Amino acid sequence: MADVRPIHATHYDLDVVGSLDKVAAPPYDVIDTEQRAGLLERSPYNAVAIDLPKPYGESGPTETGDDPYARAAETMDAWREAGALVADAEPAIWAMTQDYTGPDGTARTRHGILARVRVEDFEAGQVLPHERTLPGPKKDRLDLTRATRHNLSPIFSLSTKDAWPLVASVIDPEQPWGEATDAGGTVTKVWRVGDPTIHEQVTELLSGAQLLIADGHHRYETAIAYRDEIGGEGEHNYTLMALTGLDDPGLTVFPTHRLLSGYAGDPDRQQRLGEGLRELFEVTEVPVEELNPLGEEGVGVFGLYDSHHKRGFRLKLKDVAKLDEQLAGKPEAYRRLDAAILETLVLKGIAGMSEDDILAKRGLGYAKSVEDSLTLLEEGTYDVAFILRPIPVDQVRAICESDENMPPKSTYFFPKVLTGLVFNPVG
Numbered sequence: 412m413a414d415v416r417p418i419h420a421t422h423y424d425l426d427v428v429g430s431l432d433k434v435a436a437p438p439y440d441v442i443d444t445e446q447r448a449g450l451l452e453r454s455p456y457n458a459v460a461i462d463l464p465k466p467y468g469e470s471g472p473t474e475t476g477d478d479p480y481a482r483a484a485e486t487m488d489a490w491r492e493a494g495a496l497v498a499d500a501e502p503a504i505w506a507m508t509q510d511y512t513g514p515d516g517t518a519r520t521r522h523g524i525l526a527r528v529r530v531e532d533f534e535a536g537q538v539l540p541h542e543r544t545l546p547g548p549k550k551d552r553l554d555l556t557r558a559t560r561h562n563l564s565p566i567f568s569l570s571t572k573d574a575w576p577l578v579a580s581v582i583d584p585e586q587p588w589g590e591a592t593d594a595g596g597t598v599t600k601v602w603r604v605g606d607p608t609i610h611e612q613v614t615e616l617l618s619g620a621q622l623l624i625a626d627g628h629h630r631y632e633t634a635i636a637y638r639d640e641i642g643g644e645g646e647h648n649y650t651l652m653a654l655t656g657l658d659d660p661g662l663t664v665f666p667t668h669r670l671l672s673g674y675a676g677d678p679d680r681q682q683r684l685g686e687g688l689r690e691l692f693e694v695t696e697v698p699v700e701e702l703n704p705l706g707e708e709g710v711g712v713f714g715l716y717d718s719h720h721k722r723g724f725r726l727k728l729k730d731v732a733k734l735d736e737q738l739a740g741k742p743e744a745y746r747r748l749d750a751a752i753l754e755t756l757v758l759k760g761i762a763g764m765s766e767d768d769i770l771a772k773r774g775l776g777y778a779k780s781v782e783d784s785l786t787l788l789e790e791g792t793y794d795v796a797f798i799l800r801p802i803p804v805d806q807v808r809a810i811c812e813s814d815e816n817m818p819p820k821s822t823y824f825f826p827k828v829l830t831g832l833v834f835n836p837v838g
Contacts, residue, residue: 413537413570414529415617416649417502417610420833421487421561423589427495428456431589435599435831438564438626439463440548446594456495458831461486462563464555480558487559498836503605504613505588505833506578507653511597511826514665514780515705521661521826522575524613525565525601527649527835528622530634538568538622538631539811552633562634562651562835566627567828569804572620573656574613578604589832597826601833622654623811625824641838651835653828657804664802667820668784669753670776670793671762675718684795687761688715691733692726699723703781704800710734711752714781714798718788726797728752744809749799750821757797770819777820 428434433454436442439462442450450459464479464486490496505525512518531537555563587600604610624631634650641647655662674680688694692711702714702723711728728734731746737755738746745751758764758775769775776793778784784796802822810817 412618413620413622414649415526415574415614415620415652415654416528417504418499418525418527418651418833418835419502419646420499420505421496421836422499422833423456423831424494424497425589427493428454430591431601431832432591434458435591435593435829436462437593438827438830440629441827456490458563461559462555462830478558480554483555484558484560487561496834501605502610503603504578504610506575506582506602506604507828507832508600509597509661509826509828510600511595513663513825515663519661519663521655522579522659523653523655523828524574524578525651525653525833526613527562528568528652528654529648530631530638530650532635536621538624540624540628540631540816548629549633549636552630553636556633556637556837560836560838562630562837564627564630564830565651565653565828565832566630566634567625567653567655567824568627569623569625569657569662569808570617570620570654571623571657571808572616573658574616574654575656575659577609577612577616578602581606581609591829591831593826593829595826599826599829599832617654621812622652623657623808625655625807625822626827637837645838647837649835649837651833657808662804663825664804664807665779665823665825666749666799666801667823668778668781668799669750669758669797670778670784670787671774671795671797672776672793673774674794675791681717681719684761688726688757691756691761692728695725695727697723697725699785701725702798704798707800710747711749711756712800713749713753715796716785716788716798717795718791719794728756742810742813742815744806745813745815745817748802748806748810748817748821750802750818753797753799754818779823779825 423434434456436450436457436459447459450457461483464483507523509521582602588603590600592598638647704712704714709727710731713726715724715726781798787793
């Protein structure tokens with residue numbers, strides 16, 4: 412049973428900080444140094460100061476010798492003293508909407524709730540992952556949790572049962588508690604729902620649900636490690652989640668495109684790649700504006716563009732037999748996943764990459780849109796782009812319910828859930 416509860420939240424006092432828009436931030440792992448500085452210019456109380464107390468990817472003390480995690484905890488203490496952060500006397504579930512225009516140009520509204528969820532091992536089957544993780548980000552998040560004793564950034568999960576109608580029945584759509592607009596134009600609104608009856612109904616409804624982690628695998632594995640480290644019962648047995656129903660009309664899963672480097676100026680590598688692709692795929696030239704294989708039917712369909720030929724191609728897998736042979740024992744939903752097909756046949760097969768190469772992104776990059784992919788090739792950062800199709804939500808669910816995890820960056824759940832809406836105490 413999934414155990415979903417209201418939060419005894421730590422949150423901003425909007426009268427003190429000005430507005431949620433000034434203090435909310437994107438998740439830590441999508442913020443670069445320049446963006447971090449820009450967020451702090453918006454407000455010294457911006458959540459990035461505590462959720463990302465040093466540039467993402469760095470480890471250990473900063474150049475000045477201080478401990479960034481201790482600094483994050485000290486910052487939270489200072490904000491409490493200034494009245495910028497307050498602790499809720501009573502628990503609440505927080506309703507959330509996100510109005511956005513996706514990479515496909517379609518406007519949508521995604522609905523969800525913010526709540527705390529009991530941390531369970533994946534083997535228990537209540538909370539399911541779908542992507543592999545790396546040790547570095549988990550250590551970073553664990554050090555931050557130890558210091559601040561809070562979940563600062565919510566894990567985004569999909570629920571097989573939808574609690575939105577329960578909270579929607581008691582909120583005023585025109586009077587959110589707070590509202591924030593991110594750099595991409597997504598408008599996030601949140602409402603505090605303090606009604607104990609609604610809390611009980613949400614807990615009861617979701618007790619029969621499975622939760623599929625969409626974004627925040629490292630944060631969830633950090634929550635497991637923190638729970639085990641502290642031991643016993645207490646707030647540390649729960650973690651902060653944003654939950655959206657799998658059937659929510661605003662839920663979409665976009666692809667993350669793959670980019671290869673090290674091919675420009677190396678005719679032999681270019682030739683091996685080209686010959687390997689023609690052996691496995693039907694290759695047809697297409698106009699660049701038709702590079703995106705969105706809507707194409709079939710197993711293993713990709714767009715291809717390289718900086719050498721500067722032309723677009725459509726790749727369609729000729730025969731699934733070799734694929735099924737190499738992925739024998741994997742569930743069918745995984746064997747038909749474009750990211751797994753590309754990883755198995757192209758990255759590991761033709762390009763000769765190892766698992767470590769892929770995890771360390773040696774010669775491999777990612778882009779969220781076709782436009783970004785082509786720009787990175789034009790700038791010379793990468794040489795070859797593979798354009799992938801979106802993944803159906805049902806396929807994500809089927810893979811989550813199997814024992815298999817997708818390759819890194821298989822899914823792109825847009826928009827991201829902001830940090831700073833609420834914080835969840837864990838000790």
